[in-house]
Amino acid sequence: MTRSVFCLAGPTASGKSAGVLALAQRWPIEIINVDSATIYTGMDIGTAKPTPQERTRTPQHLLDIRDPAESYSAAQFVQDTHCLIGQIRARGRIPVLAGGTMMYFQALRQGLNALPQADPAIRAQIEEMARQHGWAYVHDQLNHYDPVTAARLSPNDRQRIQRMLEVCLITGQPYSSLIQEQSPRQGTDTFHIVSLEPSVRLQLHERIALRFDQMLEQGLVGEVEQLRNRGDLTEALPSIRCVGYRQIWQHLAGQDTLEGAREKAIASTRQLAKRQLTWLRSMPERQIIDSLQADVHARVIDAAAAILSQDTPEHTPHQPD
Structure with a gap:
């Protein structure tokens, strides 16, 4: 039987985390994070990882599942996600996917392509x-x-x-x-993309700068310094190449001032948001919600209600236990 899965996507700093927490007030959901950075342990501030308080409001998955020295692929994400969806439903709860790693969404929705082995x-x-x-x-x-x-x-x-x-x-x-010639994707679920996208790009840029400054205030430099002090991590690893971490790493290595690292990190985050929007435009069937609207959370809830109503009666809205 085909089942519907609600997916909340969008560029960085578009409000996805707040959106899914609003859903948690309406349905007994569990969140599967679609994020290639929050998978790493010890990388909390710079990845805007959900706080312990937020995690107590609803279960969240695919957080802290890899050491920064390890790798994680789209294929592993697909396998883990299908497994989690089944487990969440077995508990009588609703899986919700949320994040900004668009390659993971694509692999999940279209299947993994048969590409040549490494040469x-x-x-x-x-x-x-x-x-x-x-x-x-x-x-x-x-x-x-x-x-x-x-x-x-x-x-x-x-x-x-x-x-x-x-x-x-x-x-x-x-x-x-x-990759347009995809192998059959796993499972029979239908993944419905609802995308939070800003109607005014400049306001997203302002949010990005504000959020990075908050990360600095929360101790991002110290977090990166702890990673450097381990001695087994390098700038070549995918974890350290994450936006924000790479620039602060270079600052701690004496390659840049803190202000220079800040400016480069904000610029790189804006470029990341631009690439995320490029990916999203390749999904014309997505439902777009203006992330700058005052009633954005109500719109997310309405979109989720419409999608989940296509599924079994157990998805009737109610307050979580």
Whole structure:
């Protein structure tokens, strides 16, 4: 039987966390976080991870599931999410997906594509290219082969740039065209995307700056310093390349002033939001809610009610236990 799953997406700082907590006041939900940064332990402030108080309001999943030295793939996310959806429903509760890692949403909704295995020789060639010219140059090379994919990636996203350029070089085809030929996705659930998107981009930029300043006040520099002091983490890891962490890491390494790191982190977060919106525009079936409207939470609740009403009677709105 096909079941409906409510998904709340949107760029960073668009209010997704507050939106799902509003849903928790109406339904007995459990949140599955669609976020490639909050999976890491010890990275709380810079990822805007839900506070302990927020977690007591409703169960949240896929938080703190990896050490920063470890990796986590879209395939693992899909597998974990399908397992969690079944467990949540078995408890008589409602799964809600929320986050801003659009590649995870795409993998979940469209299935994982059958891409070629890694080629050590080509990877070494790409790494040498990056060593000589920098990752911005490698990003330009990806843009030559696949401008659609390049537009979605930051020039600092080394791991994905390397993999997607590798696929282009192995197959002779753009990565973006290959992923359109998806293998059948798992499960029979229908994932309905409701997207919080700002009608005025400048106001989102102001929110991003305000939130990063709050992170600094809450102790982000100390959090990154603890990660550096471990001695086993490097700037090349996906965890440390997360926006905000990379810039503060460089500041602590003496490569930048704190104010310079702040400005670069805010600029990088704005670029991240732009890429997230690019991903969202590739989902024309999504339902858009203006994240700047005063009644945004009421609109999210109405959207969820319409989607969940397509499912079984157990999803009739009621106050959680």
